[in-house]
Amino acid sequence: MAVSIGEYTITELNDGTPGENGASLYTWTAFASDSNGADISLTYNQAVHTHIGHGYNKSASAPPAPDDLNPSDFTGWTPFYANLISEDILLIGQGIIRCNYDEQGNLIAGKQKGFFISSSGELKAVGFELTGGAVRSGYDASGNPVSGYESGFYLGSDGMIKARNAILYGKFRSGLDETDTVDARFAAKETIGVASLQWNNNGLNDLMLSGEGDVANSYEVKINYATPVYNLRDTGPAGGHIFYKSGTLYYESAPIGAEVSKAWGPSEVSMFGAAPTSTAFGTGEANTTLFSGADSTYAPGYCLNLSYGGVSDWFLPSRDEAIKMHQELKAYGIGSFFSDEYSTSSDSNPDDTYSNFIYYVRLSDGYSTPNGYKIAVYRVRPARSFVVGDTFQWRIAGGTWSTAEKIEAGKSYVLSGQGGLALTFGHATGHTGSEVWTFTQSSMFGISIKNSSGNEYLKSSNGVLEVDQINTQGTSNKVWGAVFN
Secondary structure, three states: OEEEEOOEEEEOOOOOOOOHHHOOOEEEEEEEOOOOOOOOEOOOOOOOOOEEEEEEEEOOOOOOOHHHOOHHHOEEEEEOOOOOOOOOOOOOOOOOEEEOEOOOOOEOOOOOOEEEEOOOOOEEEEOOOOOOOOEEEOEOOOOOEOOOOOOEEEEOOOOOEEEEOOOOOOOOOOOOOOOOOOOOOOOEEOOOOEEEEEEOOOOOOOEEEEEOOOOOEEEEEEEEEOOOOOOOOOEOOOOOEEEEEEOOEEEEEOOHHHOEEEEOOOOOOOHHHOOOOOOOOOOHHHHHHOOOOOOOOOHHHHHHHOOEOOEOOOEOOOHHHHHHHHHHOHHHOOOOOOOOEEEEEEEOOOOOOOOOEEEEEEOOOOEEEEEEEOOOEEEEOOEEEEEOOOEEEEEEOOOOOOOOEEOOOOOEEEOOOOOOOEEEEOOOOOOOOOOEEEEEEOOEEOEEEEOOOOOEEEEEEOOEEEEEEEOOOOOEEEEEEEOOO
């Protein structure tokens, strides 16, 4: 008798007591959700049933109708086990052990983890994690070769790699990426690479070493400038007021001293022959840049050419940017705005290169209309956007400080001439300007070869090859020579 349970099959059930006078006796099988026969059924439901039971020596060939099933007619309700423990498992036929893989060795759609082991020795795994152990073949758990095996490998949890009679097809890379664009070299560190990263316990400690180099030096890194953090309606770095902020991005209106009254341009001309412009927030600078080369006669050219408050990156705001100036500044009585119409860099008909009209915004209430004549004179209040970021400098201990660089969170900054040594900061802003870090980078050899006694007799560093000639008497001579690619 055989009973199928999902993907499993139970075979060779024990025979019941022989019937008397040639009468047949039968064994029944049913499924339940616990050891008391709850949810009893003759049909297995993988989502419900966890136990199997048998009724022996029954005179009927089948149990009664499903509604008449009685758990007491069955004995030995046995759970299905999720774990299999055995000293010896023999698989014949296809010989496949799998979880979330089909019989062809393909990961089942929608599954994130699983494994597949076939009788041919094929092993596949997705979402496989090895913790505190080793992957090995021909080596024991301690990383020692097993007698009788001529080849094998050992990958230890400590990063140790061992192999015997290994054959490598292709390339062995160290310091070389897949596109072969980085110089190739085989390197063995003299010590542990970057060491002794120290912080002076002032300000924000967010420096990380994101790349090791091959030049032995001691280094210092400091925050050169800590950017002020601005809030809405604060005075900005150019003397205006902040009317928008998002992360490290800010928008600042010009001070009242930069405000003028000008026409947008000649009638029936859009951007002096350039493309139409946008009304969206964040497009004012691009709109104004289309006036490149224009003089300051008209509003966009005036903003483009303006130098005020120590900066020259002003532009004529788009419609939505001018509305935001009303909402965050004029409505709060900030910025000395008039209750008049202000020009924007937005065409009223962006599909018409020869539109007569622009959008203007009335700062008294934020009202906007697309019916502003280009030749009409409106007030002009320039704006600018800027991204803040603290800056840092580095140097070899006791040397000259590098040029200050603006910090971008998560960016890797490679230190020039230090063999790949790189820094990364966790934050673009928030430093105090008093942070200082120091650390040491140990040397690395281009190649290092030792004899069986542990004596290093060949090494190369910085393009110079050094060889120790070990004599039979135990003395040695050094030989140097240039190494060229």
